[in-house]
Amino acid sequence: MSVVGEWLDIGPVDQLPALGARTLPVRGGEEIAIFHTANGEVYALVNKCPHKQGPLSQGIVHDTTVTCPLHSWRISLITGKALGDDEGCVPVIPVKIDGGRILIGRAEALASVA
Amino acid sequence: MNNKPHLIVIGNGMAGCRAVEEILERDADKFRITIFGAEPRVNYNRIMLSPLLAGEKSFDDIVINAQAWYDDNGITLVSGDQVVAIDRKIQTVTARSGRVESYDKLLLATGSDPFIIPVPGHDMQGVVTFRDMDDVGAMLRAADGGGDAVVIGGGLLGLEAAHGLSLRGMKVTVIHLMPTLMERQLDEAAGWLLKEALEGRGQTILTGADTAEIYGQGMVEGIRLKDGREIPASLVVMAVGIRPNVKLARETGLAIGRGIHVDDHLVTSDANILAVGECVEHQGQIYGLVAPIWEMCRSLADGLIAQPNGYTGSVTSTKLKVSGIDVFSAGDFSGGEGCEDIVMRDATRGVYKRVIVKEDRVIGAVLYGDTGDGNWYFDLLKKQQDITEIRDALIFGQAFASGGGASANPLDAVAALSDDAEICGCNGVSKGQVMGCIAGGAHSLDAVRSGCKASASCGSCTGLVENLLALAMGDEYAGERDNKPMCKCTSFTHEDVRRNIIEKELKEIPEVMQALHWTTPDGCASCRPALNYYLLCAWPGEFADDNQSRFVNERMHANIQKDGTYSVVPRMWGGVTNPRELRAIADVAEKYEARMVKVTGGQRLDIFGIKKEDLPAVWADLNAAGMVSGHAYAKALRTVKTCVGSEWCRFGTQDSTGLGIKTEQMTWGSWMPHKFKIAVSGCPRNCAEATIKDFGIICVDSGYELSVGGNGGIHLRGTDALCKVETEQEALDYCAAFIQLYREEARYLDRTAPWVERVGMDYIKSRIVDDTEGREALRQRFLYSQSFMQDDPWAKRADGEDYKLHQHLAEIRPLVTA
Numbered sequence: 018m019s020v021v022g023e024w025l026d027i028g029p030v031d032q033l034p035a036l037g038a039r040t041l042p043v044r045g046g047e048e049i050a051i052f053h054t055a056n057g058e059v060y061a062l063v064n065k066c067p068h069k070q071g072p073l074s075q076g077i078v079h080d081t082t083v084t085c086p087l088h089s090w091r092i093s094l095i096t097g098k099a100l101g102d103d104e105g106c107v108p109v110i111p112v113k114i115d116g117g118r119i120l121i122g123r124a125e126a127l128a129s130v131a
Numbered sequence: 132m133n134n135k136p137h138l139i140v141i142g143n144g145m146a147g148c149r150a151v152e153e154i155l156e157r158d159a160d161k162f163r164i165t166i167f168g169a170e171p172r173v174n175y176n177r178i179m180l181s182p183l184l185a186g187e188k189s190f191d192d193i194v195i196n197a198q199a200w201y202d203d204n205g206i207t208l209v210s211g212d213q214v215v216a217i218d219r220k221i222q223t224v225t226a227r228s229g230r231v232e233s234y235d236k237l238l239l240a241t242g243s244d245p246f247i248i249p250v251p252g253h254d255m256q257g258v259v260t261f262r263d264m265d266d267v268g269a270m271l272r273a274a275d276g277g278g279d280a281v282v283i284g285g286g287l288l289g290l291e292a293a294h295g296l297s298l299r300g301m302k303v304t305v306i307h308l309m310p311t312l313m314e315r316q317l318d319e320a321a322g323w324l325l326k327e328a329l330e331g332r333g334q335t336i337l338t339g340a341d342t343a344e345i346y347g348q349g350m351v352e353g354i355r356l357k358d359g360r361e362i363p364a365s366l367v368v369m370a371v372g373i374r375p376n377v378k379l380a381r382e383t384g385l386a387i388g389r390g391i392h393v394d395d396h397l398v399t400s401d402a403n404i405l406a407v408g409e410c411v412e413h414q415g416q417i418y419g420l421v422a423p424i425w426e427m428c429r430s431l432a433d434g435l436i437a438q439p440n441g442y443t444g445s446v447t448s449t450k451l452k453v454s455g456i457d458v459f460s461a462g463d464f465s466g467g468e469g470c471e472d473i474v475m476r477d478a479t480r481g482v483y484k485r486v487i488v489k490e491d492r493v494i495g496a497v498l499y500g501d502t503g504d505g506n507w508y509f510d511l512l513k514k515q516q517d518i519t520e521i522r523d524a525l526i527f528g529q530a531f532a533s534g535g536g537a538s539a540n541p542l543d544a545v546a547a548l549s550d551d552a553e554i555c556g557c558n559g560v561s562k563g564q565v566m567g568c569i570a571g572g573a574h575s576l577d578a579v580r581s582g583c584k585a586s587a588s589c590g591s592c593t594g595l596v597e598n599l600l601a602l603a604m605g606d607e608y609a610g611e612r613d614n615k616p617m618c619k620c621t622s623f624t625h626e627d628v629r630r631n632i633i634e635k636e637l638k639e640i641p642e643v644m645q646a647l648h649w650t651t652p653d654g655c656a657s658c659r660p661a662l663n664y665y666l667l668c669a670w671p672g673e674f675a676d677d678n679q680s681r682f683v684n685e686r687m688h689a690n691i692q693k694d695g696t697y698s699v700v701p702r703m704w705g706g707v708t709n710p711r712e713l714r715a716i717a718d719v720a721e722k723y724e725a726r727m728v729k730v731t732g733g734q735r736l737d738i739f740g741i742k743k744e745d746l747p748a749v750w751a752d753l754n755a756a757g758m759v760s761g762h763a764y765a766k767a768l769r770t771v772k773t774c775v776g777s778e779w780c781r782f783g784t785q786d787s788t789g790l791g792i793k794t795e796q797m798t799w800g801s802w803m804p805h806k807f808k809i810a811v812s813g814c815p816r817n818c819a820e821a822t823i824k825d826f827g828i829i830c831v832d833s834g835y836e837l838s839v840g841g842n843g844g845i846h847l848r849g850t851d852a853l854c855k856v857e858t859e860q861e862a863l864d865y866c867a868a869f870i871q872l873y874r875e876e877a878r879y880l881d882r883t884a885p886w887v888e889r890v891g892m893d894y895i896k897s898r899i900v901d902d903t904e905g906r907e908a909l910r911q912r913f914l915y916s917q918s919f920m921q922d923d924p925w926a927k928r929a930d931g932e933d934y935k936l937h938q939h940l941a942e943i944r945p946l947v948t949a
Contacts, residue, residue: 027941031341034933035310036653036679039940040743051940055319055653056464057309072695075683075743077656081468084656086683086691091656095468130945 024113024120027051030059031117038074038083040064041121046129049110050074051119052094054081060094061112061121063129067092067105135163136235139224141214141379143168145177146408146424147240148196153432155204161436164206165232167224170263171211173198177263178421184267184295217383219401236435239380239391239399239406243373243419248283252345258367261292273366274299281305281354281364283342285312287451289370290329294453296368297334304335304362306342306354308371316449316460318652320476321483321499323641328456328481337362375410375417390417395441396434397427407431413444420447448509450502459505462495462512463487470494475526477501478646484526485652491519504528545598554599555585555592565596569603576600594622618658620644620651625661625878632669640666640677654680661879664766667802668874671916678933684764687936688924689746697746698739700763701753702799705773705791705811706734715756719749732843733770733808735761744937750925759799759923766880767802768809768870771795772820776813776830785830787813790859794828797863798870800920801913804877804886807870808842822850825873825883826866831855835862839869839895840887848884851892854900868899868906871913 033039033053041049041061050064050073060081064074071087081094091100097109108129111122138154140147143166151164168174179193201208209226216225223233245260247253259269270292273280277300282293285307297303305312311322312329326336341357345367353363375390386392386400390412397405397413407427409419418424423445430442448461464487475484482500486493486508492515496508507529511518518525550563560583568583579585579596586596600608616622623631628647637643640662644654654662659680666674684690689697701716716736720728726740741749750760763769771794774780776787791811798809810821811828821827823841827850830836834857838850853869856862872895877886887895899906928937 025943027943031308032935032940034679034935035339037936039935039938041940041943043943044945046943046945049943055311057311057314069693070695071693072691075687075691075695077659077682078679079653079655079659080472080651087693089656093468098468126943127945 023123025123025126027119027121029117030057030114030119033059033119036078038076038078040072040074041126043126043130046127047108048072049121049126051112051121052078052083054078054094059112059114059119061110061126062092062094062097063108063110065107066090067099067107068103073107135161137233138162138164138236138238139232139234140164140166140238140240141224142166142238142240142242142408142410143170143174143208143210144240144242144408145174145195145421146242146428147238148174149425150238150240150407150428150431151204151206153428154435157432157436159204162236164204166201166206166208167212167214167226168208168210169213170265172264173201173208173210175264180261180264180267181291181295184261184270184292185298186295190264214379217379217404219383219404222403235403237404238431239404239410240408241376241379241406241410243409244376245369246372246374247369248342248371250342250344252347252351253369255345255347255351256349257347257351257365258345258369261288261368261370262373270296270366270368271299274301276365277301278366279304279353279362279364280366280368281362282368282370283354284368284370284372285309285336285338286315286370286372287313287449288373289368290325290451290453292368292370293329293334296366297332301366302333302335304337304364305329306340306356306362307336307338308341310339312336312338313451313458313460316497317458317499318464318485318497320485320641320644320649320652321458321460321497323639324481324483324499324645325451325456325458327642329453373409373419375412377410380406380410388412388415395430395443397431397442398434405431405435413442416444418445418447420449423447446509446513448505450505457498457500457502459498459502460496461505461509462493464495464497472650472652473526474650474652476645476648478648483645486526488518488522488525491517491522493518493525545595546602554595560585562599565599566603569600574600574604574608617661618655620649620654620658621647623647628662629665629669629875632665638666638670638674640680664802664804664879668916672919685766687743687746688750688760688764688928689741690764692739695743696739697741697743698737698763699741699746699749699753700731700735700737700761701758702761702795703735703758704795705771705788707773707788707792708736712756712758715753715758719752722752723749731763731770733763734772735763735770737763744939747928747931747934747937751929754923754926754929760925762799765802766805767800768795768798768807770808771798772808772810772824774811774813774818776811780813782816783813783830784832785813785835785859787811787819787828787830790828790830790835790862791819793859794863794866797867797917800922801870801874801917802920803870803874804879805882807873807883809866823847824850826869828862828866833857835859837862837865840883840892842882842884844882846884851887853892853896864910865899865906867913868909869895871909871916872898874913874916875909 038050038052048064052060064072066085068090071085073083075086076083082091084091090103097107099105110125113120174196176193176195182188212226212228214224215227223231225231245262259266280296280301280303282289282305285305293303293305311319312325343355343357345354351367355361377387380391391406393406393411397407399406408424426445427442433440451458470487470489473486485497487495493511498505548562552562554562554565564583565585573579573582586593617625663677663680689699723745725738729737731737771791773788773791777783808824809826810819810824812819812821813830821829823843827838828835836855837853839853841850
């Protein structure tokens, strides 16, 4: 992992399973889930459902939504908000792809570190 | 005439020459112009290299500006002599030959370079890019000898190269890193259709394939993928992408990012130097398509000559130039907040259309098979036109949307159809015939289906027929379908979907979605697991399980718990274990700090609190002691519960433990619509609780009493008697047949209890008890399916399969600040 200004390089995109997610523990902070959509886009959320803290990284990804594996809340990968009738929000970490590498916002990734 | 300021253009490509044309059009006398080109030829249309390769065009056809154009406009063309240095202080350029020219204005149009993946062997003879006439020449020479070619890159350029080589008689394999083709332009559904079409033309398409090396002795002999597969080839084309050529700009100290930085008038950080085309970066964007580059050229000429109209960036659209395959994409199709997808699929014509709408404006479109309206959608997108009025008809295209017939009310829409408009494509039934049938007394969907056959086949026009019923009958028609669609993505019921999978031989999830007109691009969390199961059940041994369509427990082969850790249950055949297994379980519990070990209701041991990362190691340890997955997480055979039976019990009538073990060995590993439990009790005292299982066996002196459809759980239900048989083998045979009937006919997520209640015990008995041949056929299909299912998923994972699911991508360790 390397630091490029305000962005953290966390590895190549091809390490993400298609329509799946991988995890990124933050020492002293909240684990982050990195999602890969069918279109090859990458999103990052804190890996905790706003409902009962389920690991969103283990949910089914469809379109730009992940369905939490514990109680099937649907969470937008773009806004982190619960969709449908449920209410709640999980922090979003900005992502950009540069030359096949995944970069995530440093400040947001470390926001949960005390 | 020599007093005119001197404009030097570096780059005799499409952007450079187009910019010159735009300048000449505005003021032909303003500049004395010199163009330097690296290639020893006049300006040609690089986009047409694909048709050139395919043999559809000749070089003369693709020349944009012949020598006469340079002569007529007094342009000096210096071809085949590359500019190697710029001196900004004294405003000169130096070419490789040593030629020095001074400039007043300098235009960089250096284009882009193909990106070469630096794998071992990338510089070997026989590895080419697809960028200029020399590349095409090399490819044509290679194609002359026939043989095998590999194209690395399944994007626009790579597919066009593959198409050309294929037409030239080579056997082509396309290697693409991402799971679907052209993923930057197409969504999963369209990418899949494209893959099918190209495979239909004899190309081999490998997606999700990562190149490890190119091998050969001086000459290319083939490539090796990271998964070890080898593909022989005498030609390897790298078409993985391009990057702006900024070498000169960098050496001369201009501001660059990914490309050469330019302002809205394409001026670089030096006021006398401009840049245009693929080499520039404008507001963080770089462009590789021709339309935005034309727009840049206009803004550049405006800025140099006339009133300034700045370049504001471009929205781009793409078409694939592979003859006979129509693909179009424009704008943003990634979906997301506030975006709505309007999807239309026409399976018979091979059409997929998806328009993405946000705040009543079109923001993107993906079209496959019928791209006629591509430009119309692109126009709506560029003009940001409000589409509220035409929304309902939008997906049907311009002719329909602007020609009337469009209406917010679906009843008005069907009312507006003419009497000869076709409602049911399968059976060729017109609106007039349906209305006649309703008028003749058919007042329900079923009556219409049996009366005139409309919607009686594939069922995709069911909605239209219902609208016609409502139109004809008014309030008297209240709708009737008690059999609900599978989910919001489709109007088909579970039964319709399963029937179509078999009849149309649909064998992949995107294929089902296309054939059955799914209204979402890639389904949802309810239909994807269901489709995965239906395909798995219909095509054992053929369908490749889609791991990402499975619920977490089935994907991880363990049960997720509320804290995100997992529990692991190894199989204990018939509930019997031994010291070796118990020791292994105890060791695992200690080694991986399991917080609890619990005896389950299904007579086995559950190890709680295992971390996702530790699962493969836990499985390896359990495998080593001879244990396999208990599938305690799966919609599959869970346990066969037994009592000790005649071997120990003074009341036992038969060997219930032995029969339980045989039953479990026959049935383990089979995926089902929901979890499935079996029990064998050795006497009517029923210590194994066989009467609340999906399949229960109670041993009696004279044989075995079989019963089905029971469960514990929220709605406690005792089993219904099926029949009594005399031998163990018969008990096993009936069990296999019943499971297969359940697998083939129940809806996904139906336990046996609601299914048995819905279809009735008479039906079950008619299939399992009365129909001897049918029972045997069911049993055979079950055993055939089992021949593919019975391998331990844990062993594969312990061997490293899907390791990405278990390991963290990386870890962040923030520096502690004082």
